[in-house]
Amino acid sequence: MTMLDLDYKRKVVALKEQKNAVILAHNYQLPEVQDVADFIGDSLALSKNAATTDADVIVFCGVHFMAETASILCPEKKVLIPDLEAGCSLASTINVHELQAWKAEHPDAVVVSYVNTTADVKALSDYCCTSSNAVKVVNSIPRDREVLFLPDLFLGSYVAEVTKRKNMYIWPGECHVHAGIKADDINKMLATFKNADFLVHPECSCTSSAMYHMSKGDLAKTGHILSTEGMMKHARASDAKQFVVATETGILYRMQKENPDKEFIPIKRDAVCKYMKKITLEKVYNSLAHNVYEVKVPKDVADRARLAIDRMLAIS
Known part of the structure; x- marks a missing residue:
């Protein structure tokens, strides 16, 4: 982390307290953004964290639809996204x-x-x-x-x-990320790292192709389909020293940080979501300092969307 990043980090921490704000960061975010977050995880889990927080302001470091979901689940709170261009190709x-x-x-x-x-x-x-x-x-x-x-x-x-x-x-x-993950790519990695555990994160959009290839029997090894916390627990408990991970590469920072003595290898090193990486520490500071950019879903749309989300939660 540079001296400039450290300065922004101090400012962000001070502003969070001053404004009773909470910072949510998706697993794909830049390491320095993850380091200032109160919660790190997947989109729906982060939105559920938002709904239960006592904070007045939510800074959602993810992409636009995630901030919308947070706004739907907690309409009384101010939801900010640090960069309006953080969209989603899917x-x-x-x-x-x-x-x-x-x-x-x-x-x-x-x-x-x-x-x-x-x-x-x-x-x-x-x-x-x-x-x-x-x-x-x-x-x-x-x-x-x-x-x-x-x-x-x-x-x-x-x-x-x-x-x-x-x-x-x-x-x-x-x-645009998961479209590039092919069965041949996965099998080559599994052949190279024969003793590695193969981890597939089910709530990261870029792993759905890996799940599809697994269901069709196209892969040389069956992967462990695990939630974020499931992956973290598995990595800590497993005797394996290497893990091949089918997901966007941003999650590797958190995995390596929690398991410094183990190696985490991405299926593809260029499996990077350019939209997630638009949010920087400077933009997080700017968002908190100037209340930009607010994401507010109109009530009629939010009410209908919430019904679809609630039906899902009732089944889960």
Whole structure:
């Protein structure tokens, strides 16, 4: 950490106390941003932390749809995102008009949306889901009902493979990071690091392709599909000294920090989300100092989106 970063860190810590603020950082954030965060984790878990905090201000260091979800779950709090350009290539693959047209083609279908979607899209959905509970959500729907699953092609294909559902339609969206993770890439890494544990994080969007390849039997080794905390616990408890990790590379900082005597190897070193990396420590300071940029979901949209999220939570 540079002297400038240390200065910003001191200023951020002081402003947090002064403004009764909490900083939430996604696993993909830069190390220096993670270091000033009160909570580090996945998008929905961070939003649940936001909903239970006593803070007046939430600085969400993630991407825009995550800040929207925090705003939906805690409308009385001020939710800030340090950079408005921190979007999501997966969430942007479908908009409200496209979903409305798709629903019109399947008027009796149940719509299941991955959390990597905008608030407007969630408001038109019947259920939300994460990678770790998508199978459970789809299995809760009567098998004679059509399902529209969006927007992740890989996650949808994985769910269809596991549930063996024939009346499930999948939107052809993809994350720019996980689209580049192929079965051949994974098998080459597993062959190189034969004794390494293979960890797959189910709630990181860029691992849904790995989950799909696992379900199809395309991989040389079965991975451990674990939540963030599950991965951390496994890494601490495992006798393995090497771990091959299928996810965006940002999570490796936290894993290495908690297990300095072990080696964590990314499936692909260029599996980097450029949108997550837009948020810097300087921007976190600017956000706190000037109350920018506030993310507020209109009440009618938030109420409908919250229903889809609550249905998911009730199943989980």
